[in-house]
Amino acid sequence: MKDLGPTSQILDIKISRDRTNEKLWLSQESYIEKVLDKFNMGKAKPVSSPLGSHLKLSSKQSPSKAEYIAITETSKELLWMKKFLQELGLQQEMYLLYCDSQSSIHLSKNPTFHSRSKHIDVRYHWIRDALEIKLFCVEKIHTDENGSDMMTKPIPTENLQVCRKQAGLVEPLT
Template sequence: MEQPEGFKVKGKEDLVCRLKKSLYGLKQAPRQWYKKFDSFMIEHRYQMTTSDHCVFVKRFDDGEFIILLLYVDDMLIVGQNSDKISKLKKELSKSFAMKDLGPAKRILGMSISRDRKNRKLRLSQESYIEKVLKRFNMDKAKPVSTPFPSHFKLSSKQSPTRDKEKENMTMVPYSSAVGSLMYAMICTRPDITHAVGVVSRFLSKPGREHWNAVKWILRYLRGTSKMSLCFGGGKPELIGYTDADMAGDLDSRKSTSGYLITFSGGAVSWQSKLQKCVALSTTEAEFIAATEACKEMLWMKRFLQELGQEQHKYILHCDSQSAIHLSKNPSFHSRSKHIDVRYHWIRDVLESKQLQLEKIHTDDNSSDMMTKSLPKDKYEFCRRAAGLLEPST
């Protein structure tokens, strides 16, 4: 290594330092790796997308394209011409030690399957979920139909107070189980987002009832482990749904914001999150949720445009007529002036016609499962709308 700036020894400026620590252990290692890879891609006339700096695109004169996605040192390459993809792989192998694993079948614990006849693509984490169930001795548990039933009313009051209770709970792998569920939730399972969000609030002091809720989620996964996120069942259009649950948190009385964004029949982005402030009305809670969904929708819109995917209009669906009215009109100032200025940003977005906010009936709002416990029938509807299907479907 070159001598660090400010540590050069007089008369020995031309010497280099001997590196005793492995490269992976250095703070600058990821940055240096990315800079090296970025310079290679620019050299071969690939453009980095501004929306995601780990996605590179190259368009050829004949109208074809190649998209390369980098995740640390794993790569996915998408293109229309296999010869051009092979050429890129050869160039990569000249500069980097790499393995060509052929057509993508697995990445980051997700299995990828294609049905070329019906033009569908599926993402599944069945093997990962099975490992998690086995790890926590839930592989033979009795399945349940929903991940978070209404009889669970979790709060910090259920945390252990006596020493013996605290000692018993230290033997329970609560944090480990919630962390394992989070990875499934982030990758392919939007249906457990709300449930995992609730149980993750008690990581510091989990109680017996909190652990029962985690086991219930695992029981739900026991019955739905074969489900996969399916794309290709709808038009290649970006469609957003937003919802809020008023004062859902029993401790702080904060509301929960949720959104679900789909593309080509499958969910591509989802979130269930406690709002930063206590909402004073359902209108305010829905208005804040719509603003958060709007931010994500705009990013997804820009990202798709950089990949060359344009559409006529971008619609975000909300089931609150009053929140839609508030986002389009600065009326009722006395009732809304206390709302943080940052949430009024949605008005500028709608005025500039970057997005459209439209009313949807509550029964058709698939983001409902992001904010609250639902009956089985409504829950299954939301799940299907998000593109989560059984293998036979």
């Protein structure tokens, strides 16, 4: 094996570095151009958001059920991370899990079964026990402060720029 030095491209991802400012840029421009050319879309006009923010991608699951399942799955990962860091000897505080769905938060904090929760698989109700024994806490986050929205739903360009800044992402190199 031999050291080829710093890489500038891997798997069609261009890598640019600014080591003094500790910044890294990843660009898939060449890959995207290849895909567009492959499907004869190389001359298509770009749009800021291909799907209107008023459109829903799926109507099969109710939003509160999907959010509730997401809270449960995320809390499992959070618990794993907490235990892992404890094994490394790092002191852990109370973990805080943010959710933008008030109905899902209420559903996760309410240990009784009712008509709204009877259709949700029992394995997702694990979060109720975890909250009861205070493994972590779930709090509401306002949509305007939720940087993860850019990964889960179509949002207007202005909101995308805010989410990008919240996530610590910078403008691409030109």
